[in-house]
Amino acid sequence: MKIYNNILETIGNTPMVRINKMTKDIPATVLAKVETTNPGNSVKDRMAVKMVEEAEKQGLIKPGGTIIEGTSGNTGMGLALAAVIKGYKLICVLSDKQSKEKMDILRAVGAEVVVCPTNVEPEDPRSYYSVSRRLAEETPNSWYVNQYDNLANREAHYESTGPEIWEQTDGKITHFVVGVGTGGTISGVGKYLKEQNPDVKIIGIDTYGSVFKKYHETGIFDENEIYPYITEGIGEDILPKNVDFDTIDHFEKVTDKDAAIYTRKLAREEGIFVGNSAGSAIKGILQMKDMFKKDDVVVVLFHDHGSRYVGKMFNDDWMRDRGFLEEAHKSAHDLLENHKDHPLVTIGVEELASHAVAKMRQYKISQIPVTKDGKFVGLIDETALINQMIGNEQMKDEAVGKIMGPKLPVVQPNTSIKELSKLINKDVPAVLVELGEDKFHIVTRHDVISAMA
Template sequence: MERAAWPSSAIRQLTAPANRRARYRRPLQLAESLPEGSNVVILAADGIRNYMNQFIDDEWLIKNKIITHSEKKTVKPKDEFDPKVLVYDPTTLAGEWKQDETTKKWTKCSREFKPYRAQRPAVLNNVLEAIHNTPLVKLNRVPKENGVKCNMFAKCEYFNAGGSTKDRIALKMIELAEAEGKLKPGMTLIEPTSGNTGIGLSLAAAVKGYGCIIVMPVKMSKEKALTMEALGSIIVRTPNEAAFDSAYSHIGVALRLQSEIPGAIILDQYRNMGNPMAHYEQTAEEIIDALDGKVDYVVVGAGTGGTVTGIAKKIKDKVPNCVVVGVDPEGSILADPSQGEVGFYEVEGVGYDFVPGTLNRTVVDRWLKSTDKESFEIARDLIMKEGILCGGSSGSNVHAALEVARGLPEDKNVVAILPDGIRNYLTKFVNNEWMIVRHFDVNETV
């Protein structure tokens, strides 16, 4: 077959063998000579995940003599501070959201809801439009091997632009703050987070031109920090053992930094209405839409609680017979705040030592607890047996979903939320040595 002619000399130049760095510069150089209205399409062949220990990491760049020293910025709060800056209650929602007394639907809200977007545009104006509309994937081998007969589906949130379900709330919180005049050009976002909200905010800050400082505990993965630094954010680490109301916790340090940095704002995922609203407006609608309303169980992990609360409220509105199951790790108090005992756990992004204002426990029908062992082993099974490149908390949710699904008839549909992907954990549960040191079972083929 005769090969078709190249459509232009520009495309020949772009595809010709050349120095790689020069090749990446060429699209911009060639575009400068094109008339207004021309379209240039560049193929982005892969993503950041494959290079977490290479060009994303300053240590690698220095070792390979690409740079001589790190130019990453650092920041730390002053040792002396006014105790008043720590006066903060993360357990109250910053707004009002109630059921309508007549319809019993969760439509009475102090913020205006956006209409549901059923699908992504074919062409995106920026990468933030690649947030929402994630795929719902049927699980096959894992349910079968665990004796499940009903349909199990995974809501793969790592298909969001920044790689997690937290991209949704980051965008929503920023949109609300901009609309209310609280966030203006030139300001700096500061956020205490376990990482994924920080990545979502870093992504949006990069697109919109805001400064961004992320404060997170030491236990959160290096990959999360590298991703946020690549997006231009400054990372501040805090002790794992610091209680939420300590001046040295990620919340305490964020509050201290906000008091010292002019033009800084904490959007506050623990209290911000945008957190559950994002999932009420979109995530739940996507699930209901995909299954034509036949949703019998939804299994959602809880951290700030925004995901489970937002999804549950919309599910209660539209599919009232659906059972909402919350998942909480051993060592967290969200499933039973009266227990009061907090312990260490390895799974990231779930659980807390307080009940955030964004978690409405009344809309959760049932709670299940998860362990690190269960979470990581199921997550590795999902990777190996389903090809789903998920994170550790996804294993928590699917393990709980398997428990729910056992004994259900074939026509029932169980949905598990998979909050993030493998990128954030390449040096953690994906790594056999890391698993063995912590006495978790290892399947050598992962």
């Protein structure tokens, strides 16, 4: 019988899969090292078990001890599997930008999950770096993993991931592309591949809001590069010891929006259901397509499984709320879809300016069409209203008709986005769409900008 003694022995030997449709315009062969077949559904299983085994060898963790780690979720899952098999407790510290699915999965395998705010400095006592260290200091018989600086992380990939890629490509690999977070994967794989062939190019995928690309190119750690971003698992606001910048030939940045869109494309066009960093990686390859030649063999590593993002990148509402959803808005009617169930808010010409302010607050809107005898006769706009009311308390008791601006243009539902964009400008913040039977709705400047994003 061919059996494994425990689940940890199933880690590794993940498949290499050709990318077909998404890279049809790239002359090179593009292959994906799909790490979702690891038992914890991510590449992090490899280094998690390696770090635990090294800690055991060094006496850093004792039987019945507690493992503590700050993680974006995937390393936590690998550590959870090791903890279950080896009899340890596990505390995972995550930032609040990580998906709910990751947190639920960690709890499902017995980990205690502590959630920290994302938008704080690494040194802030609330950051997941600081909280992890504090918990390790306060918890008896505990070991703080510190995957960022624990060099067993990149050793795991030097010993397993790199050799697998070399063997699976018969040594023909010319480029290795992967998202960079702790730096263990790119540095370990990169070291191994360059030892086999120094001409192999090692390319890191970075995100906007991370320091890696600029530091690699200039040697400058620029804090102005740091700001919150949505993409999970890659990019950092610190320089982990596991990132070997000398091994890396190039960093390519990918936006949050592109990362999310191309994560979905991988599922729908290639049938590869993987996570957020995979979307970044494949988009990075497309951005660099002029770098690749006909005989090149490009290997991109996909870190984790798409099931951890079903409430985020694979959720239309989540994507739409962030302006990430690629929808074919062609006409005024299309732009009404997002708010067609909300009635058009209007105000009578004899009502007071204070009533207009109250309606804007109540409905969270910035302009209100003004009516008289059922006809549109003007517009109250928040900017004009504020300008007139500042320093003039009596203005709030003036009739809307005395302070309103010109009425909005009226268009038909089939009016194109292009025509709408010509009508809406700094003086005309919106248009009215005639729906028939004396029904109208409004399309605002914000609607048009969102459709063009």
